[in-house]
Amino acid sequence: MSTTDTVIPAPGRGGPRRGKRGRAPWEEPGSLAGRLGKGGVIAVVLLLVIFPLYAILLTSLSDSRTVNAAGGLVLVPDGISFDAYRQIFSDTVVSRAIMVSTGVTLFGTLFSVALSVLGAYSLSRPGSFLHKPMLFSVLLMFVFFPGIIPTYLLVSSLGMKDTYLSLILPSAISAFNVVVLRAFFMNIPRELLDSARIDGAGEFRILWRIVLPLSKAVTAVVALFYAVGYWNAWFNAMLYIDDSAKWPLALILREYVVNAASLPAGTAGVAGYGHSVPPTLAIKMAIVMVAVLPALLIYPFVQRHFTKGVIIGAIKG
Amino acid sequence: MSVSARPEVRPAERAEPAGTAPQPDTWRTRLRRDWPLLVMGLPMVITVTAFWWLPTLGNVIAFQDYNPYSGGIFGSPILGFTNFQLLFSDPQFIRAVTNTLGITAFQLVFYFPVPIALALLLNSIMSPRLRALVQGVVYLPHFFSWVLVVAIFQQMLGGAGLLAQTLRQHGYQGIDVMTNSDTFLLLVTSQTVWKDAGWGSIIFLAALSTIDPNLYEASAVDGAGRWRRMWHITLPGLRPVIVLLLILRLGDALNIGFEQFMLQRYAVGSQVSEVFDTFAYFSGLKTGDLAYGAAAGLFKGLVGLVLIVAANRVAHALGERGVYSKS
Incomplete structure (x- = not known):
């Protein structure tokens, strides 16, 4: 059990592809x-x-x-x-949640990508010291899940309840992302790394100067996966964050949009500011849009890498 | 020990005592050579160990009369399998099991083929521009959270949603799909299709692009029409991927998404929406019987482990690569 094969090699780029340039000469035109x-x-x-x-x-x-x-x-x-947006951005509950989600997403993604890239690189050299046990500790994550209750007990006994760490650390490493990175790193020609080593470069320098620049696309996709995970995370916050002042946007979304709870008095959505107060429905929909927006903004930049065949990893999930 | 024999030996290592005969690396030399790799991997391994494998050990509370205040994990009295015996006679747990399996079976029939059909449709689009556009659009919902998907469905199909609103405006009675427990299975499946069918089609598209175009040309020359080509070339070409994904899905049968059911539990009731994970959560954390919840979680983990290993065996027996491979 050495490698996980959820990564299918990229389909050949040069090969002839049906439909790339219209209809093939032998293909009959479709009926109307x-x-x-x-x-x-x-x-x-x-x-x-x-x-x-x-x-x-x-x-x-x-x-x-x-x-x-x-x-x-x-x-x-x-x-x-733009009244609804003006309201939610001036309203402390929603704007604070946006700040929390943004912060957790930024720091969490940085942390996760750093750990995963370093870890994947260290696992990309079969035969190195302690390679097998380290690899197994990651690969076995695919086959066994510890369960909600013990994880909850651990996090709360570490005193991480109601801290933002509880939104980052328990879900910091995705075995799938590590395996994707590792598979990509292992495909980098060995000679390239060896020549750098002969020139006196250490492992960190090789990773930073050679491996990472060659793996920009896959790293971007993995970063997107992590970032989307953090931005969307809802369950960890529900488990660990009791203080509603520290809620991320996803919890606000559940509370006010899905469960239709009323926003705290004196904030957006409560009538009484005069005739120009936007209706709650508009505010709800504005919250939904704010939650969708980051994905919509980053997505076009990363999307072309999916189709390039960097990751055909739809198997898990 | 020469550089040519072991390409990964670093120049620094040539400074070792001269005259030693070539021999397998001892752990000392490997440690001296690989310590930077070790340092790089350590943060990840520590995080995984702390937040994945430590809680796994924490599952021992499933065998205890666990009390977090008086005994904790090391001092609580050992019960043995009492929690599990209670579990198997708990009607709510049985319901969670049957619901989980029922939903998996239903989605196997009504969700699983959708990405394949979508991939065939995408592949048949001639214009590269249009295809890229459609791909971009159908992949998108995969990046929305379940909260968002449920919120969007609520706005479209819920009691105050667009469908009910339109029906009422035209003099019909409004319907609320979101709180109807009879159609819940249909609802969660269509949510899954909406969110993930596009993303799921990627892997089939990749498989389609590896089919040799000459096969199509040859069969077209031999007079096969487009449907016969699909039946005799396209589908056989997809078969390995379909078989593999089917097996993996069966191995993953107990994981049907947790958030989706948590979110809609209040709307439709626990009768139809209780699945393994929600049961563990509610019986453990909501009622405070942590050991009982842990027992449910551990049972799910172990059955899941068996299923995944079995699914991989089957995959290997069929000559496919599973989630993992022996080598």
Whole structure:
């Protein structure tokens, strides 16, 4: 049991690929009905993802009059208003949660990526000292889960409850990400590393100057996975953070959007500021948009690496 | 010991006492050579050991009459298998088991083929631009949290959501899919499809791109139409990946996502939404019987271990590579 093979080698880039440049000469053109049907299916698939996001975005950008007129989610734009966003960013509960989530995501991702890259590099040399036990300690994470209760007991006995560390440390290492990095590092030509070593470079310098620059894409994807994990994490916060002042955005989202709890008095969403107060629905949808936004922003930059075949790791999860 | 024999030997090592005959590295020389690697791996190994393997040992409380205040993990009286006996006669636990297996089985039929179909659809799009666009859009929901997915479904299909609102405006009765326990299975499956089917299609797309295009051309020349080509070339080409993923999914049968069920438990009730993990959480942390919750968690962990190992055996027997491989 030496390697985990969740990483499928990248499909050959140079090989001829059907459909890359239109129809092959031997391929019959589709019938009109077939083409229309396919176009229809594609349109439905696209709409299933885009339409909810569109309705939510539009509602978050509407004022109370428009939302009331629509009787719920707004589908036809009628004036743009940033009131809901102004409210949640001036409101301490939501804006603080955004700060917490941002901080945890930034520090957590840095910590996780650093540990994983260093660890994956140290595991990329079979036959090195203590290689097997170290590798096993990571690989066995795939086959056994310790369970919620013992982890909870450990974290609370370490005094980490109600600290941000409890949102980072228990989920800091994903075995999957380490294995992905390691597989990539092991594919780097041995001669390259040896020549650097002969020139007197130490392991840290080799990692920093040779291995990492060659692995930018895979490191970016792994960083995205970690960052998305931290930003979305909800269960750890529910377990370990009792103090609602330290809640991350995901918990706020559950509380006020999914469970429809009312926001604390005197903050956003409570009527009484005059006629321009946006409706709660707009505020809810603005919170949803804020939670979606980071993924939407970073995603286009990292997405092309998925298709490059850096990681075909859809097996787990 | 020469550089040519062992490429990884560093120049510094040539400074060792001259005249020693070539022999396998002792742990001392390996330590001297590899200590930087050790230092690099240590933070990760420490973190994993502390937050994964230490709690694994903590599962001993499942065999104790655990009391966190008076005895703790080292002082609580040993019970043996009492917690497990209680577990197997607990109707709520039985419900968690049957629900988990039921949901897994349902999703095997109604979720599993969706990424394959989606991959076939994506692969059939001729324009590279359009294909990249569709791929980008369908991968996206994978990066949303379950909280977001549930919130979005609620806004679309819930009692105050878009569907109910539209129905009411046209004089029909509004429906609330989110709190209907009869259709819960359908609901969670469609949520899973919405969130992960796009992402799941990546691996099938990769498999499709490895099919030799000459096969298609040859069969087209021989007169096979597009459906026959799909049946005789595309699907056989995908078979190894399908078999592998199917086996892995079976090995992972007890893991069906925890947050999704936690989040919707209040809306539909525990009758239909109780799964292994929610049971461990509620019986352990909510009612305070930590040992009982740990027993449920440990049972799940052990059964999961057996399933994964068995699934890998099957994969290897079929000549596939599993989650891990022996070598």
